Amino acid sequence: MNFDRVVFQGLQGPLSDSLHKDFTNLFRKGYVRANGGVMPEYFQEFAEDIKNFNVRSDDAFVCSFPKTGTTWTQEMVWCIANDLDFEAAKVPLQVRFPFLDHTTLFDYEDLLSTRPDVVFPPHVLDSIGFLDNFPSPRFIKTHFPWPLLPRQIVENKPKMIYVARNAKDTCVSYYHHSRLLEGYRGSFDDFCELFLGDSLCFAPFWSHVLEFWHRRNEPNFLFVKYEDMIKDLPSVIRTTADFLGKKLSDEKVAILTEHLSFNSMKNNPSVNYEDVVEINRKYNLIDKKEIEKGSFMRKGSVGDFKGQMSKDMVSRFDDWTEKNLKGTGLSFNV
Template sequence: MPSALEYTPVGGDCQDLLERHFITAFRHGYVRCQGTVLPVYYKQFAEDILNLQIRDDDIWVCSFPKAGTTWTQEMVWCIANDLDFEGAKVKLPERFPFLEHTMLFNYEKVLPMLPDFSKEIPRFVKDAVGYINDLPSPRFIKSHLPFHLLPLQLQRGLTGAKVVYIARGVKDTCLSYFHHCQLLEGFKGSFHEFATLFINDSLCFAPFWDHVLGYWKRRDDPNMLFLKFEELKKDLPSVIKRTAEFLGKEMSTKEINILCDHLSFEKMKTNRAVNYEEVIEINKKYKFVEAEGSFMRSGQVGEAGKKFSPDWVQRFDQWTEDKLKDTGLNF
């Protein structure tokens, strides 16, 4: 592992805001690593993540949280597995595990008090890196890490592994991330406080624009496919076709239409293999979070523009304009 990994406090007024509203039974603090905000528990996994052995046939889906990751994972898995809808009945985190799952949820303090809970934690949650190491090929792996914190072999292009990155407009990402953090990660503050943390690059996996642009700069790499949530919403068949070509798969028009139906918001929202209802039920059972809601809420483009105050719309739009100037990227 490189010795250059640098840890610093989150810093500023936002550190107090973050710790006041986002410390939970399973999240005990935050740190910046190479500028990226992560749970302090990440330190225990950094070396294993950076040194993860990458295989030539690995397929990764990477994103900032709530950019359409689950939708993209299901699309990629189904294409790569020749529309094996029977196999797709297995829970998504089991067949497409999340590299950072363990470091996001540190249950060490609650397990002694909840012996029954330990029996309900699957290995892909309590030992994500070990679970991924032991998976047979081809492996499907999800990550929310910025490019510069991915496993070193992946960063250096030392294998034939493929990476699909999914990006989404910043306002919709922020709104969806707010609801997600309330429902699954125990955030207790207001939307105004969450948006303040978001725009000040002080939430997990932030800075947002550094994350997106870190992958965007590598969009011409033959093993990188850069997608946008808005493209999937506008023309899903075309995105499926592009993704299939990237993965070396041929799909007929009929197969593309069948997959489009499987990936429809209505089907995804009620599909227990992908909608995380089981996780929400466990959180409620053990009172880890108190918020009500569903993992998949609306799946719309532009919803945030209707729910943000005019001031927040202006601030996010100006932020976007400043960050995307001369990058060639737009939403």
């Protein structure tokens, strides 16, 4: 795949029909493949802007497939890099650690033309421009797969932290997220089929993960597993601090570990994205029943799939995982 340019292809087949039927809404009119990855049609308007995005050598990117521990990793990275400045961390995470992709994913033009009462902040309406004007050092979130990232990442070598999670739990979490914030209307089993068929936004899942896994030994790359954060967060904090050139005492590691605990994160308004959920609730942008019963942070655990996937589906995910990870040296203990 040519890293320097973006090639678009149409989506075809039963899974494409399912994606368009259950995932096309007010914000998304359809989907395409961009350098092999599934993206909303609206992304085509911004592909070159993303490729030409000015990357600075002191940037820090947190990269991931959706729902793999991104927010958790962002907060960890930001707090370490900013010497545990919890007062400054009261600023919403999406403002101090902007989401590069945001504007490319959701087409708000039709909505705003008919709903002048709806107000979105600058980091939502123009995430690329917002980050272009952001002072250094910048902290940048992205879900873009490797072939869609800015060209200058290769030459300017910013810090690149990638967080990965086992496919089954990722699928379950992505399903609930999609119902809560992206208007997905299909069943869980249909969503699993889309996941396994590499037909969800930002898919294919395994190529997304492995493109970064294969770069894990480059000096500006750090590969983190969600399961390791659950098992031994202090150890991951220390590894991340070393990568960022920071030294943390045992006391500070303990303080940050508590700050990053699931209960702390879920109850922290600067990171729990309840303000985003509230926008959807306030303007009735997503099904009211989904808003009422859902939350951005659900369980923060390993093995959540066991209560939701059938045995047959679990077996299919396990076979799919084994096939894709064979010979890579990457594994997930679930």
